[in-house]
Amino acid sequence: MPLKLEPIQLAFLVCSFFIVDFSDAYLAPIAARLPLKGTPSPPGTPWPEPMSANFSISIATIGNRDSITFTSNLNNCSILNSAFNRYSPDLIFRDLPVESASGYPVFAGIEIILPSGIENQCGEYPRLALEEERDTYEKYELRVEQDSDSTVTAKIQAWTVWGALRGLETFSQLIWQNGTSNNFFINISQIVDSPRYPHRGFMIDTARHYVDIPVIETILEAMSYTKLNVLHWHIVDDQSFPFVSKTFPELSAKGAYLPELTYEPEEVQDIINYARDRGIRVILEFDTPGHTHVYRKSFPQLLTPCYGDGVNPGTPSPDKHAAYEILDPTKEFTYSFMKQLFTEIKNVTKDEFIHLGMDEVYYSCWQSSPEITAFMEQNNYTEYSQVQEHYTLRHLDMVKSLGAKPLIWHDPLEFGVNLDKDIVLQVWKKNGSDWAPYLQHALDEGYQVILSSPWYLNYIAYGETWREYYESDPVLSLPNITEDQEKLILGGEACVWAEYADPTNLVQRVFPYIGAIAERLWSPISTLDKNRTDDAMHRLDQHRCRLLWRGIPAQPIFNGYCFPQEKSIRRSSKK
């Protein structure tokens, strides 16, 4: 097995780079009396940290801008070809000329090696890796090797096209510029890499504020640079309904903020394909039975009429509930409407999972309603959670009958609803800063889980908040977790609820902080040695400079600068 570099070896490496200055990403202390902690990483250090990597001090020079050439034994694969186009000289060198440095072997291209018989993947969408294929689904081995005295090549061995994409991203991060010169280098190196978890996501909320499509594309791009593989799209909510349904066009016609602030099904499809090219799944969330207030504008009969004045349906009650709230579980119309809507959604989405929400179902409206009381008597229900369960189970069965796999927030479990064990739960609750009991509860009940509790990036605070994200580990935070339970953890997601985020601040707010979460979910558990968080700061800073270099306006994590200069440009609209 290749050795992992210890800090002391890194220091040795640093000293061995005879001509390198480390000004491509530079941090400065907060004050003279508080020196910076951690060890700066050499340029060309990838993020997230690979499972195992061995960097030699031998380096090869990049001959010119056209030296990054790709070959593969898998021909005519659209996903690979599109990746070869993306990892272009413009991405890696921007507009800089590239000059060969004399006295070094010259880099002579990159070769992708894939098993035969996987051609069909080129037309597919990425999916949640099955348990038996997790060791290979996104795995790659990257060797930058000296072929002869004068040439060096890179070889990426992968088992799927998705693994090849991850390898290409790592390869692109290994190339570094020597200070102010136009010389670019790559170290002779061997990397064996595979993610710790198969589900590494980011959730956007396009209901509180609309997010225009170029911004979503920018996010997908930056996600691929950070090895995240799921975009969880919380597309509608109480505030607005920007998804244009062909079945029920009134939903967005009356529920979108403005007619322009919508997503046509074709646009959703484009985003799904844009994500697929980068090995990213798109999971659509249509949240019910709560968070549905927007339906009142087009289909008010879907919502439960509340009796705020105790007499009349459709009257609100101060501090308790609105006039109409929560889908009405007593009416067949609700179920038939949802079946039609989700039939359409199933056709739009390409992922096997649909996120069904199910969070924050408040009972006060139901409690006010004589119809709900009658419904409970008729069904012998004594608890409102049974009403919630009634809806939840019918809705889950319906969605399963459409051939989709349901993913839901863990609220129903917390409310004592009996769910099938094949439902995947997303754990988001926290009690203060304590979230581990919620995760442990879901695992004790035997559910597969996706963790989000410690990773709500919308809760901004002053300072180095990424450290807490980085040090929140789904396994190490649970003292009583069993080995079998560890296997139930599919991964995690960072979330940004958009009350205070929109295209003016969203990308900056997420990147590079989400990198901390991406490394937690990708890299081996051994990276979580708290002493290494300080080292991680330097690598994360380097990653943020790399994101800036690629046109992603990632915010700074500490005092300092990127060289040659900060590029906070936003990619122009592709519309």
Next chain:
Amino acid sequence: MKFLIKSALLHILVLLLVYNLSNCVNGHDDSVTRQLQRPGPQYYPSRGEPWPKPQLRNLYNDSIMIIRPPIFRFKVLRYTCDMVEDALKRYYSIILKTVSHSAPIVNLANAKHNKSWKSDPGFKGYLDVLQVDLMAPCESMPHESMDEAYEIKIGTSGFEGTGLLTASSNWGILRGLETFVQLLYPADDFSSIQIKTTLILDYPRFSYRSVLLDTSRHFLSMKILKQNLDLMAFNKYNVFHWHIVDDQSFPYQSRKFPQLSDKGAYQPYTHVYTQQNIAEIIEYARLRGIRVVAEFDTPGHTQAWGPAIPGLLTPCYNKEGQPDGTFGPIDPTNEKNFEFIHSFFEEVVSVFPDKYLHLGGDEVYYDCWKSSPLIAAFMAQQNMTDYAEVEQYYMQRLVNIVQSYPKNSSYIVWQETIDNGVQVKKDAIVHVWKNVNVPQEMSHVTSLGYKTLFSSCWYLNKISYGIDWTTYYDCDPQNFNGTNAQKRLVLGGGPAMWTEYVDSANIIARLWPRASLPAERLWSDANVRNKSDAARRLEEHRCRLLKRGYQLQPPNGPGFCGVEWD
């Protein structure tokens, strides 16, 4: 997880009875109660209400006039100058942006045929000309006692069918033009740009209204500095407090001592402000009626000065009594340092034309001085017993030097200077920034008779989740016990954006529109404090500036502007 705030739901009841909610989407209703509707946009924007709120505004019977942008002209009466002409061009293009960004909304071709406003009983004609009456010749440089008052009349009695902007200085004309374009708003049916008939008499409550940017923790590009100056003008700020250097880097490129930025900038070619850059910023600010007050903070916050000027910083000593290779504040025992300070600040006051220079003087830590046998010897020689006296000694020498220049210059110091007992001259200004015992400190400083600036509750680099602007809005520089004379010593102040976690990638969105709250506190009458009124106007103001192309984050929770930032 999604903050369906129950307490808010109660309001829906009232509203449901009054409104058909499905018709609220475009939010063109001025009703104050509409803002309570949730979920959905948290606040519906006001229409044609200026930010900061003018001192006096009269409206007349819901009557409106229509602006036809292709026809509309400014007409200058009496005095004008390059600055005024430049502003007229700028504001005309802002009017065009208001129109084009309201499209498809304001369709001029349709408007021509579909003059729906003609049937509006409030319609009082077209406002095709705004007369701009500057009553005195232009002043060239903005200064501490510039007159920013102005008056606007739109179709008022005796002025039917016309508009007039009057001011006795060009600074008032600049502020009035900003207010004028903020009065414009699209009609309900988007067929036109409207303005309500109005009388406005306006002037600032405080004369010093500043925004501090720190270009040392992170370098900020010229583009960002200019964008920020634009936004300052849109909010009637009049001082750019440029905290240009600090411990982390020294981007100021000095004429006399170029080694300071060669060795102290993050990068000596790309991360510096050249003399030409600085002149450009000063001119850009001048045209917008904004002073540039530079801050060169000493004797602490000077790590980045050290490499270029050997002997400037105090060497710190280890326990064995040997220099440990680290350095503390400027070394006041070295007489040569005062020669350097004299020479360097002489350059600075010639580069920055404003009368005031900010000398810093904050956060001097004594650990290094305490370690140094040289400082100990110096203290013994000077009969000092307290390290604060060493600091006082340095600051006294510094202010004496700055007072000695032939230029009629004065200075601003952070509060520590006064807290430590330094005597500064009477037209010096003390800047209160600490957020502890604020009223006591304000009482103390003003009781000593010093002119005072206030920034304590406006450190906008400190962020937190949710609606934080109410805190900034509630805070008042004159909220302390003192005589009227003491209150009058408060010149103003403003927000600070220290850049530990901020650079060109996120600074504009993080600063704006949060900095609009201190702007209103500093400009408008002290009684302008109604937060639900402010919320609606802030929503309009944010969307208005978004339409002008600036990256302002949402201040109020869920909602939309119709035109998103791109």
